[in-house]
Amino acid sequence: MKKLMGLFILMLGLLGCAAHSQLQNALPLGTVLGWHSHLYKIVKSVAPKNVGKKLGTVTYHGKVSGSFTVFESSGKPPSNSVVFETSTGQYYQANIEAKNS
Structure with a gap:
């Protein structure tokens, strides 16, 4: 029973770390x-x-x-709007702010 409780607590801790990491x-x-x-x-998060x-x-x-x-x-044409994907798989729509010559 102690092993089962320890495993459960470890799993909860790992889930908490993943949620915290995604928020960061x-x-x-x-x-x-x-x-x-x-x-x-960046103007909003978007669905896949x-x-x-x-x-x-880009890095x-x-x-x-x-x-x-x-x-x-x-x-939407890329000259007006693109989507950035983070390493955690989140997507964000970003609208053109400025064009560099």
Whole structure:
């Protein structure tokens, strides 16, 4: 019985760590990320069904850090809106903020 209780407590602890880890990796709304010489502002999280063709990847260091996969936002040209996927599988729509020349 003690082994069973210990296993149960360990599983609860691991589940708690996973939930905490995913919250830490969430991108706050308003975060600005760059891709393909453009800046995009995160405006909302989106469901995987709103994700189009893969466009590429980008890596950031500093205030926002991580590696993100960039996709088309279904029904919108990449010059206006893209989707960033985090390493935890969360998707965020980002609208164009500025174009760099």
